[in-house]
Amino acid sequence: MTLMEEASRGRVPREIEAVATREGIEPAKLARLVGAGRVVIPGNLRREGLEPAGIGEWLTTKVNVNVGTSQNLDSPENEVEKAMAAVEAGADAVMDLSTGRDLDLVRRKILDAVGVPLGTVPIYQAAVKKELTSQGMFNALEKHAKDGVDFVTVHVGVNKISLERLRQDPRVMGVVSRGGSLTMKYIAETGEENPYYAEYDYLLEMAREYELTLSLGDGLRPGCIQDASDRAKYMEFIMLGELVRRARAAGVQVMVEGPGHVPADEIETSVRAMKHLTDGAPLYLLGPLVTDIAPGYDHITAAMGGVIAGMAGADFLCATTPSEHLDLPTKEDVIEGTYVTRVAAHAADLTRPGVRDRARAWDLDMAKARAKLDWPGQFHAAINPARAKQIRHRRGVETDTCTMCSELCAIRLSKEAMERELENEKDRK
Ligand code: SF4
Known part of the structure; x- marks a missing residue:
C-alpha cells in the first residue's frame, strides 16, 4: 500500500506522525489531508536519512531550491555545495536540474549530502544522453526512482492537444520550460504523443513501486507577462486536473506546478483556477514573476508574486535567484534566493489558514525585541541572523x-515620552 492509500484508510504512518509533530497539526487530520491528496509528503521508499516534509493545505508554505550543472559550467562539487548551502539557509526541498556530463554522479552526491526531499526532471537525462525516446524517458525516470529521488517533474500537460492550442494562439515567448520544450521537440520529431502522457498508467505504476511523488510540470508556463493566462496555459491546467485525478485513484501522491511570468492582478485568479481544476492538489509555484524587466532582481519579482500566490493558496514556492535569465546561479545567489523566497513564504503564512497564528507569533517576537532595542533578541528573531548582525x-x-x-531614535524617544507621561499622570493623582 502507498502512503496515500494507508492515509486514506485512517492510518498514521511514521512520516505523517513526523510531519504532524513538526507542523503542530493533529496527526489524524494530516492523514485525512494526505489521503485526499491535499497534502503530499514526498519520500521514495529507497531514500535513506530523509527528513519528511509536508506540502499542502494547513501546513506552512514550503520552499524549493534548484541546483544543477549545465553544459557550460559542469562542476558536480559546486552543485552539491549549493544544495547544502540552500538547506543550511532553510530550503525545505532541493531539485537537481543538472544537464552536464555525469548526471548520475551529481544526483547521487546530492542525495547523500542533504536530508530534505530531492526532486529531478528525468527528461533532462534522456536528452543529455541523446535518448529522447519513449524508452529513454522511462529509463531515466526509473533510474532516478531507483536512486531514491523523492519527486519528479513530468511535463504531461505538453502534448498534442495543448500544442495544437498553442499553434492556434501563438505567444511572444513560446514555450520557456526546458522540459516542455524537450517534450515539444520529441513530438515534432517523431510525430508521436508525449510518452509520459500516452503511457501515464505505466508512469503511475512506476511511481507506486518507488513511492515517487509526481509533480505535474507546467511546461506551458508563460515566459513573459504578455503570454500570461492564455488559452494554452488554461488548457494545460484542465488536463493536469484530469491527470491528478488518475494519480490519486492509483494511490500516487501528486502535486501540480504553476505559472512563471504573471502580472500581479492575474495571480490570484490563476492560483484559484489551478486549485479548483486540480481538486486542491498541492500547488508548486515557479515564480510567479510579476514583471519581465528586472534581470538581476528576479528573486524579488518572484518573491512579490510568491506572496500574492501564497495568499491565494499556493503551497510550495520555487526559489528564484538574482541570476535568473542571466547565468547559472552562484552559491551566493542560491543563498540569497533561498532567504528571499523564505521571506515570501513567511509573508504568505501570516495570512494562511492553520499556520497564521504561529507565523504571527514569530513576527511578534521581533516586534517585542525592536520595541526594547534588544539587539540580540532581534538577531535571534531574524530570518537570517548572520546578515542582520553583519549589517548592524x-x-x-x-x-x-x-x-x-541615532539620538533621534523614534523608539527610544517615544518610550521616554510615554514614561514621562505616566510619571506626570501619577503626580497629578
Ligand atoms: S534609530 Fe531609528 S531606525 Fe534605528 S532603531 Fe531607532 S527608530 Fe529604528
Missing part, C-alpha cells in the same frame, strides 16, 4: 539605537 556592525559604530536616527 559593519561600520563599527556601537550605540544602543542604530545609526539611522
